[in-house]
Amino acid sequence: METISFERSIPVRHQVDVLVAGGGPAGCAAAWAAAKMGRKVLLLEGHSCLGGLGTAGMVPTFMHISDGYHLLCAGFASALLERLYQGAVHLKTGETGAGLSIRAEELKRIYDELLTEAGVEFYFHSQLIGVTMEGRKIDTAVFAAKSGLFAVRARQFVDCTGDGDLSVMAGAPFDMGDEEGHTMAGSLCSLWSGIDWKRVQKPDDREIARAIEDGVFAVPDHSLPGMWKISDSVGGGNIGHVFGLDATDEHSLTKGLIRGRQYMREYETYYKKYLTGYENMELIATASLLGIRESRRIRCVETLTFEAFRTLAVFRNEIGRYNYSVDIHPSNPSLEEHLKTSGNFSARHLAKGQSYGIPYGALVPQNTENLLVAGRCIGTDKLMEGSIRVMPGCYITGQAAGAAAALCAGNAQAPAGLNVQTLQKVLLELGAYLPNAKTED
Ligand SMILES: Cc1cc2nc3c(=O)[nH]c(=O)nc-3n(C[C@H](O)[C@H](O)[C@H](O)COP(=O)(O)OP(=O)(O)OC[C@H]3O[C@@H](n4cnc5c(N)ncnc54)[C@H](O)[C@@H]3O)c2cc1C
Helix, strand or coil: CCCCCCCCCCCEEEEEEEEEECCCHHHHHHHHHHHHCCCCEEEECCCCCCCHHHCCCCCCEECCCECCCCECCCCHHHHHHHHHCCCCCCCCCCCCCCCEECCHHHHHHHHHHHHHHHCCEEECCEEEEEEEEECCEEEEEEEEECCEEEEEEEEEEEECCCCCHHHHHCCCCEEECCCCCCCCCEECCEEEECCCHHHCCCCCHHHHHHHHHCCCCCCCCCCCCEEEECCCCCEEEECCEECCCCCCCHHHHHHHHHHHHHHHHHHHHHHHHHCCCCCCCEEEEECCCCECCCCEEECECCCECHHHHHCCCCCCCEEEEECCCCCCCCCCCCHHHHHHHHCCHHHHCCCCCCCEEEEHHHHCECCCCCEEECCCCCCECHHHHHHHCCHHHHHHHHHHHHHHHHHHHHHCCCHHHCCHHHHHHHHHHHCCCCCCCCCCC
């Protein structure tokens, strides 16, 4: 392929303490935490709203916010949930809060409000496209926006792009998918009206098997995440797997979006003909961001592994604890893959009251000196990405990365050398759930 070199003088438009790239659940929590600690914080988001996959991606529900007894994502998420559900979320003992439905428009507005109130400066339509480096330190991050190219200089940077774009630009190594590079399928989420929820029953594998046999689907897919109740007649669809996606490649994303939109007609037929309560359903919208379950995992100074899940690990340097299954979706549509990913679930599931610790080092990318990473692309093994990737998990790592960046910006130090006891103390002040923190010397 022909190559050219492209050189421009561009303005350094912002000088801040902390720059957060990407405004999904992790980015919002990170920016909020850093601003609450009095730092000058800028968040830049490529899309047109805050919230990432939970808003523009139309993901219809939150997964576990609690282990059945404690609000694991407390802090930023306490403020958010209180506003979203008009009052504190009171879960009965033993409830995890999984399946709390999301009205995406309200959630967008609440993110706007919370970040504005915290003093975060943020802009949309600003895509991170590169960095300038001084050794292992990011000097500036470069963005392409409607007004052209500009740079941002910051003391600390937080990568919340979901795909680890900033970390990779800064030279951090990464892994993607399994040994052969296969990643979990994505899904294009959607919104449907006209559902008679009173008549809806939980489908089982038989209906989908029948529809597959009848040739309803162009790509036979036995795994059906499902339709969630959003309001009396509206449903949020997390339906239809898009296989073979590479979330870091726009060609693959474009094909995936086109395929996802085509699937909607097939799923409409399936829901109307094979299930009850959906006879009058109508598609209102598909998401503007394709739902990506898995892309890069940034290699960090520590890795959150399945061993931590299995042993309910407690880390001296933990920045939070989480409880959610290792939720792996198929990477191809075969029945064999469906049985492989849906089977053996109990070994990848935590009981009420159980949780695993998240070590601070899983937020510190290797080979970098002023960068933290949060959200679904932190340093994990393949299995643990399947657990920590859900939104409450991203709030926990986002809040911690934002607080760590704020401390490092204040002390002019590298994240790898941060005193984690100091971080834990600050996180507790922000409201985080940290039962094992030892904040006394
Ligand atoms: C189909 C599907 C269903 C799911 N269901 C659930 C569920 O029921 N409950 C749950 O809790 N979780 C669910 N999840 C998981 C969850 O939604 C995501 O893993 C979570 O949103 C990840 O948060 P994040 O902040 O790391 O990344 P994202 O939500 O992906 O946000 C990243 C943000 O960064 C922006 N960005 C990316 N690159 C750049 C760049 N170069 N420059 C500037 N901005 C950039 C993006 O536009 C985006 O706004 C689901 C995920 C999928 C795909």
